Amino acid sequence: MVVAHQTHSGREKISLSNLSIIFSVKIDSPDRLNNFRFNVEYLHAYFSDLELVVVEQDGRGQVRECLDAYSHSVRSIYHSIDHDGVHYKTRNLNLATNLASREIIMMCDCDVLCPPEALHKAVQILEQESALISPHNGIMTEIAKEHFMHTPPAAVLGQRTFFTRDFNKNGKDPDYSKMYPLYGNENYFNMGGCILYRKRDFYLAGGWNTNMISYGFEDDEFVYRFKKLGYRHRKFRTNNIYHLQHERGKESIYNNFYRSNEQEYEHVLSMTEEELRHYALNGFKRIKYDVAKELEVINTGTRFSIAMNDADKVDLQHTSIIVPVRIPDKWWLPPLNHFVGYLERKFKNYEVIIAEGDSKNCKYLPNRKNAKYIRSREKYDVGRYIGIALNAALYDTVAVWDFFTMVNPADVGAAVQKVHHTGDVVFCQDNGWYTEGIFKRKRGNGAVFFSRKQMSDEQLVNESLSFFKVDHELTEATRLW
Missing domain, CATH: 3.90.550.10 (Spore Coat Polysaccharide Biosynthesis Protein SpsA; Chain A)
Incomplete structure (x- = not known):
């Protein structure tokens, strides 16, 4: 027609x-x-x-x-x-x-x-x-x-x-x-x-x-x-x-x-x-995004691909990492941020609790995966802040960690395994291990791993946490972060 x-x-x-x-x-x-x-x-x-x-x-x-x-x-x-x-x-x-x-x-x-x-x-x-x-x-x-x-x-x-x-x-x-x-x-x-x-x-x-x-x-x-x-x-x-x-x-x-x-x-x-x-x-992507997995992107002149892979990270088997801090100056934030980034890149199945006292600068810390932030108006005291953090902790395995400390991830995994199997308190010192992308200016005081049950032994805890009694000094070298 x-x-x-x-x-x-x-x-x-x-x-x-x-x-x-x-x-x-x-x-x-x-x-x-x-x-x-x-x-x-x-x-x-x-x-x-x-x-x-x-x-x-x-x-x-x-x-x-x-x-x-x-x-x-x-x-x-x-x-x-x-x-x-x-x-x-x-x-x-x-x-x-x-x-x-x-x-x-x-x-x-x-x-x-x-x-x-x-x-x-x-x-x-x-x-x-x-x-x-x-x-x-x-x-x-x-x-x-x-x-x-x-x-x-x-x-x-x-x-x-x-x-x-x-x-x-x-x-x-x-x-x-x-x-x-x-x-x-x-x-x-x-x-x-x-x-x-x-x-x-x-x-x-x-x-x-x-x-x-x-x-x-x-x-x-x-x-x-x-x-x-x-x-x-x-x-x-x-x-x-x-x-x-x-x-x-x-x-x-x-x-x-x-x-x-x-x-x-x-x-x-x-x-x-x-x-x-x-x-x-989902943006017409066939992959399913999952924060528990790693996003791998290949983007070169000849090849482009996106994939979600199982994360190749050390399993901390549900550990609460407590980081008591006093941040008198914003210049302290970059090393703390690098530390939390190190945890995020190298480990899985953990939480990190940043307990700040006698200062209020951690509010400027960038958002990080698995991180919590608590602050008290009371004067900074290591024992008191660990206690405050423990009240907020989810897990029975606990680590108290000095944020200037970088430890080989394999050593951290071994420490958590030992706490689980023997019940011992395990101390990891800063052995000079550097994670990629982080340029350290000073050696940290270490990290100690234990279970909540061991917190009842006051002498044991005090000895294990004695390394935190040494306060960090902000030097010109530290300002170079």
């Missing part, structure tokens, strides 16, 4: 005050720029209160100049990405959606036209309900370059040809010299070119899948994911969308990303709704 639509010259412009139209553009031929100009001219001719958001990749300001020509009547938001790599459409569209100031979004290819009545109807629907809208019947109709190059948009759209889904079975042979079906038929609904959605729904569904690079399957995956996550997909039976013919540069021909995009699409198709929701909101 073929239908010609007439447009009256006395039409009023349709207000689109709730809509932002977003474009991802990479100019790879003169046709691309000319088609974008035609698209903007078309939108300006039919609509008022426009907001156009354009992310141009590897641009030279040509698209910006086109927008500036309509600055008196069109609100435009332009962002340039100076990157000459492959057209990263999904990334650019995520950025454009973020930049848009309105709640309803239409993603539109720079060379695709959506008929005015269809666009108006789609916006009205999205003002009332959450949905994903393809404002056409699944057919993208190509407009021959010779037909629109020197013709105003109103004249081109006014004489547009409409193709039904079964155009190849109606027994008629339409004139294909000006317009002809490019994508879509009775068995295939073309998803690409033009899609409308609400911004809030967009974020809840994960946005555009940035594992899809260049072109191919990105639109199909986007629509399928919305539907799988419970959103209604609205389609219009009575109109096509229209594609402006152009020369196909390197960004429009087959490339290897097409097959990798296909694999990503098939991966998404294999998921349940719950798996897909988690995957999308």
Whole structure:
């Protein structure tokens, strides 16, 4: 079935005050720029209160100049990405959606036209309900370059040809010299070119899948994911969308990303709704993040990978590490911070309790894993602060540790094992072991490991903790941390 639509010259412009139209553009031929100009001219001719958001990749300001020509009547938001790599459409569209100031979004290819009545109807629907809208019947109709190059948009759209889904079975042979079906038929609904959605729904569904690079399957995956996550997909039976013919540069021909995009699409198709929701909101990463594991990132010029590995750390088998401190000066914080970082990198299954007295500078210490911070207003006393920390400790195995002390992790693990098996109090002295990335300026007083049961032997505890009686002095060397 073929239908010609007439447009009256006395039409009023349709207000689109709730809509932002977003474009991802990479100019790879003169046709691309000319088609974008035609698209903007078309939108300006039919609509008022426009907001156009354009992310141009590897641009030279040509698209910006086109927008500036309509600055008196069109609100435009332009962002340039100076990157000459492959057209990263999904990334650019995520950025454009973020930049848009309105709640309803239409993603539109720079060379695709959506008929005015269809666009108006789609916006009205999205003002009332959450949905994903393809404002056409699944057919993208190509407009021959010779037909629109020197013709105003109103004249081109006014004489547009409409193709039904079964155009190849109606027994008629339409004139294909000006317009002809490019994508879509009775068995295939073309998803690409033009899609409308609400911004809030967009974020809840994960946005555009940035594992899809260049072109191919990105639109199909986007629509399928919305539907799988419970959103209604609205389609219009009575109109096509229209594609402006152009020369196909390197960004429009087959490339290897097409097959990798296909694999990503098939991966998404294999998921349940719950798996897909988690995957999308996990940034389209297949790994499951777990703070108990180590994040390994390889990022070189030839290889990129992310993996979660079991942490290769010494198991302290649930030990409470008490660090009584007096921080008279902020210059003490870097060595304390390095010490807590050393614990974090080298050990697992522990907590560290920093008990500060006679000062209040530990509040400036950066956040650290497994670390607690307690402070008393009373005058600093080692025994008293250890007692305060013990009340906050979770575990039966306890270490009291001078934060200037770095001990070989294997020795620490052996000390904890000995406490568990023999019940002995174990003292580890600072034997000069350096952990990577930490430059020590002085030797620490050591660390002592014991169980809570042994705390009842006051003499034993006092002897074991005698090393803390020596207070640290802040020297010029220490200030070099």
